[in-house]
Amino acid sequence: MSKFWSPVVHELTPYIPGEQPKLVNLVKLNTNENPYGPGPRVLAALQAEVSDTLRLYPDPNSDRLKQTIAESFGLAPSNVFVGNGSDEVLAHAFHALLQHDQPILFPDITYSFYPVYCGLYGIPFETLPLTSTFQIDVADYRRANGGIIFPNPNAPTGMALPLSNIEYLLQINTDSVVVVDEAYIDFGGESAAPLVDTYPNLLVVHTLSKSRSLAGLRAGYALGHADLIEALTRVKDSFNSYPLDRFAQAGAVAAMLDQSHFEETCRKVISSRNWLVAELGKLGFDTLPSVANFIFTRHQNRDGAELTTRLRERSIIVRHFKNPARIAPYLRITIGTNEQCAALVSALREILS
Numbered sequence: 413m414s415k416f417w418s419p420v421v422h423e424l425t426p427y428i429p430g431e432q433p434k435l436v437n438l439v440k441l442n443t444n445e446n447p448y449g450p451g452p453r454v455l456a457a458l459q460a461e462v463s464d465t466l467r468l469y470p471d472p473n474s475d476r477l478k479q480t481i482a483e484s485f486g487l488a489p490s491n492v493f494v495g496n497g498s499d500e501v502l503a504h505a506f507h508a509l510l511q512h513d514q515p516i517l518f519p520d521i522t523y524s525f526y527p528v529y530c531g532l533y534g535i536p537f538e539t540l541p542l543t544s545t546f547q548i549d550v551a552d553y554r555r556a557n558g559g560i561i562f563p564n565p566n567a568p569t570g571m572a573l574p575l576s577n578i579e580y581l582l583q584i585n586t587d588s589v590v591v592v593d594e595a596y597i598d599f600g601g602e603s604a605a606p607l608v609d610t611y612p613n614l615l616v617v618h619t620l621s622k623s624r625s626l627a628g629l630r631a632g633y634a635l636g637h638a639d640l641i642e643a644l645t646r647v648k649d650s651f652n653s654y655p656l657d658r659f660a661q662a663g664a665v666a667a668m669l670d671q672s673h674f675e676e677t678c679r680k681v682i683s684s685r686n687w688l689v690a691e692l693g694k695l696g697f698d699t700l701p702s703v704a705n706f707i708f709t710r711h712q713n714r715d716g717a718e719l720t721t722r723l724r725e726r727s728i729i730v731r732h733f734k735n736p737a738r739i740a741p742y743l744r745i746t747i748g749t750n751e752q753c754a755a756l757v758s759a760l761r762e763i764l765s
């Protein structure tokens with residue numbers, strides 16, 4: 413606390429990201445990064461940027477990246493916005509498109525950054541409870557609102573919402589923006605990107621941090637009607653003209669073009685996920701049906717916090733959320749390599765024996 417703080421700062425409850433421990437030799441399964449690094453094409457593109465041109469500012473509009481993303485979705489560059497990680501894209505969406513008098517709506521169990529943005533921008537919000545089986549019931553969203561946002565698949569459950577339900581939601585909600593945060597869509601979900609042409613109030617947000625193995629580079633993007641993209645661009649150009657540096661733009665372009673590396677790593681993550689869920693089942697865990705690169709799982713008679721501590725003692729880090737109470741028994745576990753998943757299973761077997 414300080415008398416020098418602006419009033420809004422006193423009221424902020426910042427987001428707490430998952431730990432990035434400085435220790436080596438950890439099995440790090442806590443922040444949903446890709447266990448496989450970026451491919452050689454991305455590394456070569458980054459190396460090519462290590463040059464004298466670093467004295468020059470990067471392209472403020474990231475035109476080449478927008479063009480590459482637009483082509484991969486059959487859209488125009490005017491339908492694409494890029495930012496410094498999808499968190500920044502989301503922040504601009506809250507500011508540019510969700511800040512109205514009516515409360516915005518999102519699930520009670522979801523990405524915990526959403527209420528933080530509401531606090532930062534003074535946006536009223538209402539949370540709508542997931543069903544007893546942790547599903548989003550889109551019929552609940554049929555009420556006056558200043559906008560709707562949810563991840564698909566949801567975080568931290570990993571559960572998918574079928575595209576037909578998203579389309580129904582767009583049909584019953586035409587007067588405010590619906591943001592679908594598809595951070596984990598490439599691991600088995602059905603993207604709403606093809607609906608962008610049909611629904612002028614749909615914004616689909618993607619990241620290169622998960623399926624494109626570039627959490628360290630910070631690049632994310634949004635797809636939507638050109639009017640929505642213009643709103644985001646106005647906010648961006650009132651905040652930071654160069655959110656993506658030369659490395660981020662070059663690496664992101666290469667990653668978007670490297671389809672085979674992307675498909676191969678997603679396939680490996682999905683196969684490890686299937687193996688891990690089956691093995692955890694044998695140890696007495698119930699796992700929600702995940703289409704993400706993480707799972708949400710609880711043991712039938714062991715406490716989530718305790719298991720997290722026991723795993724940490726064995727240098728395995730997973731994520732545990734104390735609140736709300738309904739999810740306290742669960743562990744959120746990022747899908748690692750086969751070796752990391754096997755290490756997790758043997759540690760749990762030992763802990764439970």
Ligand SMILES: Cc1ncc(COP(=O)(O)O)c(C=O)c1O
Nearest residue numbers: 497498499523563595619621632
């Ligand atoms: C649901 C969801 N959306 C967005 C993000 C932000 O990803 P990034 O800022 O790395 O693009 C995350 C990160 O974990 C997430 O879980």
